[in-house]
Amino acid sequence: MQTIEQLLESKDIRITAMRLLIYKFLAEKEIVVTLSDIENAFEKADRTTLYRTIKTFEEKDIVHQIDDGTGITKYALCEQGCSCDIKTDLHLHFHCNNCNETICLTDHKIPQIKVPDGFVSENVNLVVKGICDKCSR
Template sequence: MTKTEKILSNHGIRPTQMRSKIYKFLKRKQSAVTLREMQKIFVLKSEVDKTADKTTFYRAIKLFEEKRMVHQIDDGTAIAKYAVSDENVANTYGTDLHMHFHCTDCRKTICLPNKIPEESLPDEYEVNNVNLVLIGICKKCREK
């Protein structure tokens, strides 16, 4: 069993070939991706068999999201983007308390490394989702 298959199994996900490929792909990405971008890349690399359609990708992403292994980012472009969630010290995934940055030039959205301190959240509230997006121009685009 591969490392990716073990990760999926540990989170109660049956590690099919496509789920493993999708999760491994997302884990390698530096920026968040849309379902359409993911499909295009998989088709170009011939990593998808003829039976894999957009429903296959959608179901896999939604399953990963349900298990909190992936989070959806609403960066203001009206197209959902997805990135692998952070693991906490117990090697489990939870609510990602971090900001994102969306570049208006290259249109990439990335997860920023700094976390929002949990102690800054009121005790009487339970946070289920966080969506903080900073919008501007990334370092690579500014240097052009």
């Protein structure tokens, strides 16, 4: 089990207090978060810093961006060993129409999608909307 510090270093990300805090915040969330969520959790920090921290995490492949159809960009930590640019590793996301939360269904890989001749598939975004397990109880 590697520490967060080791993880960041292995990804060529400088360690700062801010980054450790943001990483921990993301790690303890099972749901996907918006920039505003992070902003609310760290009221002392500036939005720009949070924004750029997330962008850095994204570039270094420890966070991936989720587009769940709400129009607001959301983020989540990648899984261990996830390389977000490899399409076979993509999982799907579930957006609850009731509680409005989005979760990564990391165990549910996206099936192979056939596209017409001439089209080249590079990437797939799949969001299932409905009622999540908490809300359907």
